[in-house]
Amino acid sequence: MRQWLNLSCQGVQLAAALDEAPARSGLLIVSGGNETLSGSHGNMSALAARIAAAGHPVFRYDRRGVGDAAGENGGFETGGADLAAAVAAFRAAAPHMSRLVGFGNCDGASTLALFGADLGIDAFVLANPWVIETLGEMPPAAAIKARYREKLLDPREWLRLLRGGVNIAKVFKGLRAVAAKAPSGGLAERMRTAIAAAPRPIRIVLARRDATALAFADAWGNHSAAHVTIVEIDSNSHSFAKATDAEALTNTLLDALSGS
Known part of the structure; x- marks a missing residue:
């Protein structure tokens, strides 16, 4: 069953959705770009339904200035307070939950990596993390x-x-x-530092032929950490829209939720 909720972030009302389920491990979805709870963006809604059907509660939200949330849209790098509010609201709405997995695609993954380490999230799944400073007219x-x-x-x-x-x-x-070299102290460097320093298990999911995923793989380079696992899906779909991509992503999330 899906219920619609409101939560407060620094005095601003955000919209949220909870897909209820009985398992003690739940999934918090941080949407990428300006993807909203309602409207034309159906991928995350369908993903939430699949995960809930497998028994895990799922929480999604619109950050400030996006969709049905009030306030100004400051972009993903201002989303730390929204993320903290969503974590608290999820735990309050699903008090039986003892394990929380954070999942984000694109700059939603970047928000999680940059701000999620101190919020009590137990594991992270970061899909096609955004590390590109500017697009301009050229691809990464x-x-x-x-x-x-x-x-x-x-x-x-x-x-x-x-x-x-x-x-x-x-x-x-x-x-x-x-x-051209990435700027020192830029987004890619901050993302590498945040991921390497995070004290929780992290799965990084990359669509092998997606431009954003290629940019992240290039920025990550030969870095490794015991708590970081790279998962590649043979796809060019940034949002894992194909049926086989969606199945692979769902299975990766279910593995993270089970703690395996």
């Missing part, structure tokens, strides 16, 4: 590199180059983007 450098790699292995692209069918100016623009 890691996505450009992956695309160039594909082209270099394709004989038809060499023929296009020899016949003048390749925009050389665009190629050099891409190469400059690849060569």
Whole structure:
């Protein structure tokens, strides 16, 4: 059964939804971008229903300035207070719950990584975490590199180059983007530090051919930590919209909820 709730964050009313279920481990979903509880964004609603059908309570919310929540939308980097309010409201609404798993996609994952460590969340699932400073008109450098790699292995692209069918100016623009270094102390560095320092189990789920996931994988590099597990799903869908992607993501979340 799904019930609609309101909660307060620094004097501002937020909208929330609770999918009730009896298990003692529950899932808190932090939406990415400006994805809302209601309206056209159905992926997280469907995911919540699947997890609840498996027996686990699920809590979702609109942060300030998004969807049915009041206040101003300051973006994901201002979402720490909203996250704290949601954790408290979830625990109050499901008092039987003893284990809380936080899940976010895109900048929802970044909000969890940056602000969730001190909120009593027991485990994290971070999908395609956002580490890109600005998009501009170019895709992330890691996505450009992956695309160039594909082209270099394709004989038809060499023929296009020899016949003048390749925009050389665009190629050099891409190469400059690849060569550009991430700023010191930027989002990617803060995310690496937050993930490495978190005292809880973390699963990082990456859609293998998604530009945002490629950017995170490039920023993460060869870093490793005993509490961090990388899970790759062979997909180009940022939101895991395909049926096989959704099933793989659901199974990963159920593993995290079971503590396995």
